[in-house]
Amino acid sequence: MNFQGLIKIESHDWYFDVAMKKAKxxxxxxxxxxxxxxxxxxxxxTIEIEKIRVIDSTIRGFFDKIVKNYPSFDELPxxxxxxxxxxxxxxxxxxxxxxxxxxxKKIREFSKKYEILIKKTQDLTKVNRLRNEYLGRIGxxxxxVKKELSLLEETRKTMKxxxxxxxxxxTLCIAGFPNVGKSTLLAKLTSSTPEINTYxxxxxxxxxxxxxxxxxxxxxxxxxxxxNRVDKMNEVEIQAYLAMRYVADSIIYxxxxxxxxxxxxxxxxxxxxxxxxxxxxxxxxxxxILDKELVDEFKKENKELDFLSLEDLKELKKIL
Ligand SMILES: Nc1nc2c(ncn2[C@@H]2O[C@H](COP(=O)(O)OP(=O)(O)O)[C@@H](O)[C@H]2O)c(=O)[nH]1
Ligand SMILES: [Mg+2]
Numbered sequence: 001m002n003f004q005g006l007i008k009i010e011s012h013d014w015y016f017d018v019a020m021k022k023a024k025x026x027x028x029x030x031x032x033x034x035x036x037x038x039x040x041x042x043x044x045x046t047i048e049i050e051k052i053r054v055i056d057s058t059i060r061g062f063f064d065k066i067v068k069n070y071p072s073f074d075e076l077p078x079x080x081x082x083x084x085x086x087x088x089x090x091x092x093x094x095x096x097x098x099x100x101x102x103x104x105k106k107i108r109e110f111s112k113k114y115e116i117l118i119k120k121t122q123d124l125t126k127v128n129r130l131r132n133e134y135l136g137r138i139g140x141x142x143x144x145v146k147k148e149l150s151l152l153e154e155t156r157k158t159m160k161x162x163x164x165x166x167x168x169x170x171t172l173c174i175a176g177f178p179n180v181g182k183s184t185l186l187a188k189l190t191s192s193t194p195e196i197n198t199y200x201x202x203x204x205x206x207x208x209x210x211x212x213x214x215x216x217x218x219x220x221x222x223x224x225x226x227x228n229r230v231d232k233m234n235e236v237e238i239q240a241y242l243a244m245r246y247v248a249d250s251i252i253y254x255x256x257x258x259x260x261x262x263x264x265x266x267x268x269x270x271x272x273x274x275x276x277x278x279x280x281x282x283x284x285x286x287x288x289i290l291d292k293e294l295v296d297e298f299k300k301e302n303k304e305l306d307f308l309s310l311e312d313l314k315e316l317k318k319i320l
Contacts, residue, residue, distance in 0.1 A: 001080050003162045007069055009153040010062075012142040019058040019138075023051045041124050048131045049115050055138060056111035063104045066152065067097055071159070077167035079246040084159075086230070086238055093155050096148035103145045110137045163206040163239055165247060169219040173244045175273050176254035177261045178224060181285030183207055185254060186222045206239050221247070227272045250279040252308065257294055258286050267302075281308045 027047050034043050073084050073093075084090060114134040118127055165171075174182045190209030207222035223244055225237030233241065244251060253270050257263065274280060282305045287295055299307060 001077060001162075001167060002164045003071070003159040004164070006071075006156045006159060007065060009066055009149055009156060012146045012149055015059050015062055016139060016142050018062075019055040022058050023054040026054045027051050041122065041127070044124060044127045045118055045121075048118055048127055051131065052111050052115050052118075052134060055135075056107060059138070059142070060104050060107055063100050063107075067100055067104075070097055070152070077246075079165060079167055079242050080162065082242050082246060083162060083239060086242075087158055087235070088155055089151075092151055096145075096151045099145045099148035100152070103141050106141045107138060110134060110141070161205075161235075163208065163221075163243075165206070165208060165221065165243065166219055167247055169210075169217055170249050171219040171221060171243075171247045172250055172252055173221045173223045173240075173248040174252045174254060175223050175240075175244060175269075177226060177256065177266055177269060179260055180254045180256035180266075182222045182224065182254050185252070185283060185285065186220055190220055205236055206243060219247075226269055244273065244278070245276055248276075248278055250281065251276070252281050252283050254283050254285050255298075256285045257290055257298055263298070270305075279306075281306050283308045 027050055030047055030050050031043075034046065038046075070093075071080075071084075073081060073090060076084065111134075114130055114137075118130050121127060121130065174186055176182050186207055186209050190211055206224075209220045209222075211218045211220060221240075221243050223240035225233060225240040227241060228237065230238065230241075251273060253273055255263070255266055255270075270280070270282070282302075284290075284295060284298070284307065299305075
């Protein structure tokens with residue numbers, strides 16, 4: 001799923017101005033194509049009707065796109081549905097989209113109505129009056145969706161920062177305390193493919209990498225965070241938790257025995273991750289700078305854990 005391509009939503013003034021500019025270009029064309037012999041009333045009517053048509057199709061074209069382009073939240077994969085629930089005011093978003101559709105309908109109505117009124121009139125001054133009235137109506141409809149437009153734009157910006165995760169792929173999440181070596185492991189496992197994001201060693205967003213073997217593709221996600229209560233989590237921790245819960249088929253849990261975090265705490269987090277009821281493989285990082293004895297002892301003490309060895313990359317990839 002990819003939210004990068006959502007079109008920017010502008011202010012209500014912007015749509016009005018663009019529509020007016022387009023209308024002007026078009027009516028200038030029409031004006032110069034009319035014969036000089038055409039009676040003034042007919043000329044004026046033709047021009048103003050053309051103006052209405054351009055304004056109508058321009059604004060409604062934009063608004064249609066906004067509504068069609070917006071994700072339908074009920075149909076999103078569970079991960080994004082939950083993420084949206086936690087990060088957006090979904091009810092307001094739905095109402096705002098409804099507001100844009102309402103504006104579209106209203107604009108259509110006014111355009112039809114004023115086109116007919118202008119066609120019918122035989123009075124030159126009335127043509128201009130009707131046109132001004134029409135513009136006033138359209139301006140007022142746009143004003144009425146001012147808040148809706150800006151809410152949809154704010155929401156779009158939030159969604160733009162969502163990670164791009166392929167929810168349909170077999171997925172492994174890498175979990176563990178900060179600084180234990182999760183991102184390093186992700187890089188080690190997926191460095192052979194160019195799709196790993198270049199901003200490694202950051203916890204600002206989820207890192208995603210892919211492992212390919214013939215037809216099979218596995219997605220690996222670096223999921224930083226310590227599984228706090230949801231209201232205590234920051235944005236990336238929420239994403240990490242949701243990825244583990246809704247996207248992961250299995251999890252690699254990274255232990256770091258270099259005492260950065262007490263091993264007791266790391267085991268506690270491990271147990272919390274286990275509650276997600278997914279297969280968990282454990283990986284011991286930084287064994288290159290650890291006493292072999294310490295490593296062996298830890299493994300002995302925690303026999304129930306399913307340890308992975310990175311030395312045996314082949315084995316690991318087979319498991320993946
Ligand atoms: N010696 C050694 N250092 C490592 C290893 N894995 C990670 N590190 C270092 O530990 C620090 C934290 O690693 P990082 O992958 O960013 O941890 P993360 O916060 O869990 O993603 C970095 O300075 C890494 O260079 C390892 O296997 N051996
Ligand atoms: Mg990291």
